[in-house]
Amino acid sequence: AQSVAQPEDQVNVAEGNPLTVKCTYSVSGNPYLFWYVQYPNRGLQFLLKYITGDNLVKGSYGFEAEFNKSQTSFHLKKPSALVSDSALYFCAVRDGAQAGTALIFGKGTTLSVSS
Amino acid sequence: EAQVTQNPRYLITVTGKKLTVTCSQNMNHEYMSWYRQDPGLGLRQIYYSMNVEVTDKGDVPEGYKVSRKEKRNFPLILESPSPNQTSLYFCASSERRSGANVLTFGAGSRLTVL
Numbered sequence: 176a177q178s179v180a181q182p183e184d185q186v187n188v189a190e191g192n193p194l195t196v197k198c199t200y201s202v203s204g205n206p207y208l209f210w211y212v213q214y215p216n217r218g219l220q221f222l223l224k225y226i227t228g229d230n231l232v233k234g235s236y237g238f239e240a241e242f243n244k245s246q247t248s249f250h251l252k253k254p255s256a257l258v259s260d261s262a263l264y265f266c267a268v269r270d271g272a273q274a275g276t277a278l279i280f281g282k283g284t285t286l287s288v289s290s
Numbered sequence: 291e292a293q294v295t296q297n298p299r300y301l302i303t304v305t306g307k308k309l310t311v312t313c314s315q316n317m318n319h320e321y322m323s324w325y326r327q328d329p330g331l332g333l334r335q336i337y338y339s340m341n342v343e344v345t346d347k348g349d350v351p352e353g354y355k356v357s358r359k360e361k362r363n364f365p366l367i368l369e370s371p372s373p374n375q376t377s378l379y380f381c382a383s384s385e386r387r388s389g390a391n392v393l394t395f396g397a398g399s400r401l402t403v404l
Contacts, residue, residue, distance in 0.1 A: 184330075207390055218294070218380055218395035219333075226390045265332065271389065277348065278393065280325075282332035 198266030296396035313381035
C-alpha cells in the first residue's frame, strides 16, 4: 500500500532564511510525487510534481523539491522564505506503476514565516 | 477561468437533516473526487468518479452518497448527517485519475453538524 509521511506538524522560519518541508513516501512501484499548498480559506493549489527525469524539480512561487530515491524522500525547499509563504503544505504520492490508483496525501505541515 | 465551484461554502445543520454539497467544474475533466480534511488527518478521499455514471468508494465513504449524471457535476449527499461528519470538504477534478494528472480543487465547504 502506498503512503506518505510529513514528520513535522509545523515549521517555523524567519523571513529571508531557507526553508525545508519534509516528506517521505512508500510505494511499490515508481512514485509520482506532488506538493500542494493551502492558504487560509482557500482550496489546495498545485506547486510542483516529480514524475521522472531530473531529481530537482522547480515549481511555482520559487519553490523546488528534490527527489531522493534511496531515502524515499521528496522534501520541499525554498532558498529565501517570504511571510506570504505561510500556509499549510501537503505532500502527495501516487503509485505510477498502477494505473488508476488514488492520490494519497500526507497530514500536512504548517509553515510559519516570521518577519 | 478554469475552476471547480463548490456550494455552499459554509453550512451549519442539525443531525439527521439531509443536505447536498454541490460541485461543478468547467474544464471538461473526466475524473472528480471528494475529500474531507480534518486536523491531524490530512485529506481523505470519500468518493470518486472516473466518468459519467461511474462512481466508486474512497477511503471514508460511510454516511455519504454521490452521483455523476453529468460530466461537470458531482454532488456530495449526506442523507442523515451526524456530528462526526463535521469537517472541511473539498471537491477536486482532473483529466483522468491516473498518472501525472494534477488535481484542481474547489475552495472548500465547511460543514458543521450539531
